[in-house]
Amino acid sequence: MQPINASRKSILNKLRSQPLPSNPLPEVIHGNWLRFKSPIEQLGNVLRSVGATCESLTDLESVRAKLQSYPEFSDAKRVLSQIPEIPGNVTLENVERPHDLEDVDFLIVRGEMAVAENGAVWVTDKDLKHRVAYFINQHLIMVVRKADVLHNMHEAYARVKFSGPGFGCFISGPSKTADIEQSLVIGAHGCRTMQLYIVD
Amino acid sequence: MALATLPVLKSQDHPTLANVFAADEDRAHWHDGALWFVRQKRDRQANSVPEWEQLRELASQIKEHAIANVAEYLEKFESNASALGAVVHWAADAKEHNEIVLKILRENHVQRIAKSKSMLTEECHLNPYLEKNGIEVVDTDLGEWIVQLRQESPSHIVLPAIHIKRQEVGETFHEHIGTPEGNSDPEFLAHAARHHLRQKFISAEVGITGVNFAIAETGGFVVCTNEGNADLGASLPNIHIACMGIEKIIPRIEDLSVFTRLLARSATGQPITAYTSHFHGPRPGGQMHIIIVDNARSDIRSSPDFHRSLHCIRCGACMNTCPVYRRSGGHSYSNAVPGPIGSILAPALEPEKHYSLPYACTLCGSCTDVCPVKIDIHHQLLTWRRELAGKKIIPYSKRLAMKFTSVLLRNSWMYKLAGAIGRTGLRWSPRWIVYNPLNVWGKGRDLPEPPRESFRAQFAKHKSEQHRVEGNHTSSSNSSSSNGKAH
Numbered sequence: 220m221q222p223i224n225a226s227r228k229s230i231l232n233k234l235r236s237q238p239l240p241s242n243p244l245p246e247v248i249h250g251n252w253l254r255f256k257s258p259i260e261q262l263g264n265v266l267r268s269v270g271a272t273c274e275s276l277t278d279l280e281s282v283r284a285k286l287q288s289y290p291e292f293s294d295a296k297r298v299l300s301q302i303p304e305i306p307g308n309v310t311l312e313n314v315e316r317p318h319d320l321e322d323v324d325f326l327i328v329r330g331e332m333a334v335a336e337n338g339a340v341w342v343t344d345k346d347l348k349h350r351v352a353y354f355i356n357q358h359l360i361m362v363v364r365k366a367d368v369l370h371n372m373h374e375a376y377a378r379v380k381f382s383g384p385g386f387g388c389f390i391s392g393p394s395k396t397a398d399i400e401q402s403l404v405i406g407a408h409g410c411r412t413m414q415l416y417i418v419d
Numbered sequence: 420m421a422l423a424t425l426p427v428l429k430s431q432d433h434p435t436l437a438n439v440f441a442a443d444e445d446r447a448h449w450h451d452g453a454l455w456f457v458r459q460k461r462d463r464q465a466n467s468v469p470e471w472e473q474l475r476e477l478a479s480q481i482k483e484h485a486i487a488n489v490a491e492y493l494e495k496f497e498s499n500a501s502a503l504g505a506v507v508h509w510a511a512d513a514k515e516h517n518e519i520v521l522k523i524l525r526e527n528h529v530q531r532i533a534k535s536k537s538m539l540t541e542e543c544h545l546n547p548y549l550e551k552n553g554i555e556v557v558d559t560d561l562g563e564w565i566v567q568l569r570q571e572s573p574s575h576i577v578l579p580a581i582h583i584k585r586q587e588v589g590e591t592f593h594e595h596i597g598t599p600e601g602n603s604d605p606e607f608l609a610h611a612a613r614h615h616l617r618q619k620f621i622s623a624e625v626g627i628t629g630v631n632f633a634i635a636e637t638g639g640f641v642v643c644t645n646e647g648n649a650d651l652g653a654s655l656p657n658i659h660i661a662c663m664g665i666e667k668i669i670p671r672i673e674d675l676s677v678f679t680r681l682l683a684r685s686a687t688g689q690p691i692t693a694y695t696s697h698f699h700g701p702r703p704g705g706q707m708h709i710i711i712v713d714n715a716r717s718d719i720r721s722s723p724d725f726h727r728s729l730h731c732i733r734c735g736a737c738m739n740t741c742p743v744y745r746r747s748g749g750h751s752y753s754n755a756v757p758g759p760i761g762s763i764l765a766p767a768l769e770p771e772k773h774y775s776l777p778y779a780c781t782l783c784g785s786c787t788d789v790c791p792v793k794i795d796i797h798h799q800l801l802t803w804r805r806e807l808a809g810k811k812i813i814p815y816s817k818r819l820a821m822k823f824t825s826v827l828l829r830n831s832w833m834y835k836l837a838g839a840i841g842r843t844g845l846r847w848s849p850r851w852i853v854y855n856p857l858n859v860w861g862k863g864r865d866l867p868e869p870p871r872e873s874f875r876a877q878f879a880k881h882k883s884e885q886h887r888v889e890g891n892h893t894s895s896s897n898s899s900s901s902n903g904k905a906h
Contacts, residue, residue, distance in 0.1 A: 227509035230665070230713045234490040237721040241487035244670055245480045247677050253468060265690055317655050318621055336468075336680075337690035350702070351654035354647045354694075376676035381637045384503045384700030389679070391691050394647040398562035398578065400585045401453050402605035407561060408613060408620070409647025409694065 248377050254370045258335035259417055262368055265338035269392030270405045271413040273338075275365070279304035282362060282416045286327075291358070295324040299352060302327050302362060317349040326356040326410075330390075332367040333415065334375050339389035340415060341375060350386045359393070359410040365419050432775035437747035441863070446584075451745040453581060458739040460688025461789065468680065477677045479793040482730035485668050486720060492635040492668045493711060499638025503700030505707040513543035516712045520545060520627070520660060521552055523708055527658060529624035533616075535642070535649035536560040537629025538576050538733060539662050539712060541755040545627075556627075557619045559648040561612050568595050574749030576756055577686045577735035582748050616648075626652030630663035630709075631732070632678060636671045639699035640709070643682060643692040650696055657705045661698070665716050666729040678732060681791035686734040719767045724802045728763040730792045737786035737796055743779050752776060759786040759796045766803055774812045777803035838873050845869040 255261040263273035276282050283305045286292045299320070300307030305327050314320060328347070330340035340361050344350035353359070369375050379387065394409030405411065441447045465471050485492055497507045510516035516539075524530060532549070534540070534556055546556050546567070558567040562579035566572060568591050573579030580588070589603030596615050598608065628649045633640040640661060642649045653659045669678070683689040701707035720726045738744045738758030749757040754765040754773060762776035777800045786796040807813050808821065827833050845853060846869055854861040872880075 224509075226511040226515060226713075230509055230511060230711075230717060231490045231494065233713075233717045234493075234665070234720065237717075239487040239720070239726060242480055242484050244484050244674075245477050247477055247481075247671075248673050250470075250473075252470060269689065269693070321617075321621060339679075339691050339695065349654070351651065354650040354654060372676040372680050373673075376673045379672060379675075379697070381639055381672070381697070381699045386699065386702075387697040388650070389691065389695040390693065391695075392693050394645065394693055396561045396609055396646050397687070398560070398565065398580050399583075399588050399605040399608055401456060401578070401581070402585070404606045404609040406613065407609065407646035407648070408559065408616065408651055 248373050250373060252371045252373050253336055255335050258368050258370050259365070261335040262333055262338060262415075262417075265335070266392060266413075266415055269338055270395060270403075271338065271392040271415060273415045273417070275417040277419055279362065279418060282360075282418065285416075286360065292325060295358075297323045298325045298327065299323050299356070300325075300327040301346065302329060311348045311352070314349060317351040317355075320349060320352055320355050323352065323356045325358045325360060326352050327360040327362070328353075330361045330363040330367075330415070332369055332375060332378060333363040333417070334369050334372055334389070336371045337391060339372070339375070339391045341379065342388055342390060344386040353388060353390065354394075354409045357411050359390070359413045360416070361390070361413070362416045362418055365417050368417060431753055433747070433751050433753075433779040434775065436751035436753065437743075437779070440748035440751055441746060446582075447746055447748075449584075450582060450748060454739045454745045457578070457687060458736075458789075461685055461736055461739065462688075464684035464688045464690060465789075468684070474677055474681055475791055475793050478681055478732075478791055479730065481669060481674050481677065482732075482792050483727075485670055486666060486726065486729050488670075489665055489668055489720070492670055493665060495635040496633055496638055496668060497711075499635070500700070500709055501638070503638050505638070505700055505709050508708060508710045510710055510712045510714070512714050513712075516543045516662065516710055516714070517545050517548040519708075519710050520662075521549065521554070523658070523660060524549075524554060524625060527625075527706075529658065530554045531619075531623050532556045532625045532627055533559050533620050533623035533648075533652040533656065534627040535629065535644060535652050536563055536579070537627065537662055538573075538755055539629055539664055539714075540627065541573060542714065543662075543712070545662075557616070557623070559616055559619065559652055560644070560646060561609060564612060564616065565591060568592075572750070572755070574757065575735060575738055576733050576758075582750065620648075620651045620655055623652065623656045625658045625660060626654075626656045627660045627662065628653055630661050630667050631682070632669050632675060633663050633667045633709075634670075634672050634675070635668055637699060639672075639697055640667075641675060642696050642698065643679075643694065644696075645687075645689075645693045647694055650694055653696075653698065654702070657702075658708070659698070659701065659705065660708045660710065662710045662712065664712050664714070666720075666731070682732055682734055685736040685789065685791040715768045719764065722767070724806070725763060725767060725799055727794050728760065728767075728796075728799060730794050731760050731764075732792055734791055736789040736791065740785045740789050742781060742783060742785070747779065752779070759800065760794070763796065763799045763803065766807065770807065770810065770812050774807050777801075777807065778813075835873070835875070842869045842871070842873065 266273040297309050298307035299309040333340045393405050393413045394407040395405050396407040397403045508519045549556050558564045565580040574582040585603040592598040593600050598611050628642050630640045631643045683692045737760050741759050744758040754761045765773035780800045782797050784797045
């Protein structure tokens, strides 16, 4: 460990030996930021523009019924659901290794909030044993309460807190790549489709 | 002056490599158009945010504060990250960074790595180092994987394979993963890559990621991707190694409210990346290693002229807009970070190797206009030229030409004479004399048609004409006012 400590000391000393003029940190949470007449409409528009879908429904039962009407969903072999009202058939507590989620078709989770300006939905691993579940599934279904639809990222970061080890992610649409000639391809390494449902 | 002390003109300077790229005219035009398309997408996104300029200003202030107090924030980050269970390492240079990575792998007896995009590891040449030591590294970002299979390096920090055509990707995939010959459909190829790389993710023992932002206040860090590769790589294997330069530090988690609004909009014209992942400590039972790397960043910070270049958040907007980058390709810069910002950073690292980069610039200032953290990029490039000329690093031919020009521009009669010779000479000389091999301006473009008269002569003529007109005008207005009076 000796050489590592030596570099630590020399880097910090070098940085301290050259004082630079410092300015105060600006306020970034409160401000006259972008707001929308209808944040839910804006959210839907942005999500559709990034290849996702977004729909407002009255309750979880309607979400369940809606999903059941899709053959891909009703025929899916493995559905992992974190929402008791929309049951799946994979019990996460029984899954030993994250790798064993490789063949999960659908993940159904609640998002803590959704941001209208960019379609970002905030999820954490607080109640999720394997956080890879967010990324290894083929189809991602998220449910956010109407009251948790925010206007912009400033409102969102006012609510993001980490008080211990943990993982959080803003997810906006299915995974994608444009690395071959700037042609947009939906479904890179993460989910291939994403659906967001807003419920009352 | 002894000839031996003169720097030898390097064959791998920017103009030489740019010539190689530009020789394929169709490809150069296609490349230019592809990047301009991204620039236009960026404009649409920037224009959709009314407070865009305010955000840029805030980002600039946060970065200025963070770099000024970087030692304190790095220590705070270290202690908070350690409290979360991460192991923090410090590397003075690229060599030490690579050795730390290898040591972690050896201590854990692992050798299969799924790596996501990190320009720092490109800068440190981590892949060749690990491969030499018998480690399997797979770059999992599609663009990076394509260049890895082709044994090339990324030509852009956000779009690593922007210089490669779909037919070439098709050939590469046919050769390496057996996709049908002749199939170059991007969707088909991307899905073939997804399928193939899934197995690499599943068998990986270590995930290596870069860091977009390291949060001093919480000890966590943020990684932004569209493909989800960083998240699979960091969430399947037990060991996560994150590599960051010292300049990635931000003070507070709420500062991300500014940066997440600017980054993807500036980079690819998206409202936000598909995944903006916040990592805080290892997973239960797993390991998280964070390597903090200096590699000459502290030298750049010590420079009053260039320390603001450390504010860069690596969005690549300056590349997409740069008329030189778009027409010369990323490889012509011979540096992990190419384009305008790379042309500031690279000479700081190796001035002898990268002396030509500050000249790969028309000083148009477009990079400065689009930079989301308001770095005065083109001003710094101009400053570099002065510095390099002072250090006598640029080639003798260029220095001699500049000396000659300087004398010419300071001497009125010489300037007049040179103008007269130019105007007459350019008009009457045959084409082969004007476009001789010494005329570098005439390479690939025609000189403008010389004016008949010098600016001086035109100006004098204009002035005397104006006098006449003004004289007439004064008398006519007098007469009209006298008319008015009479009325």
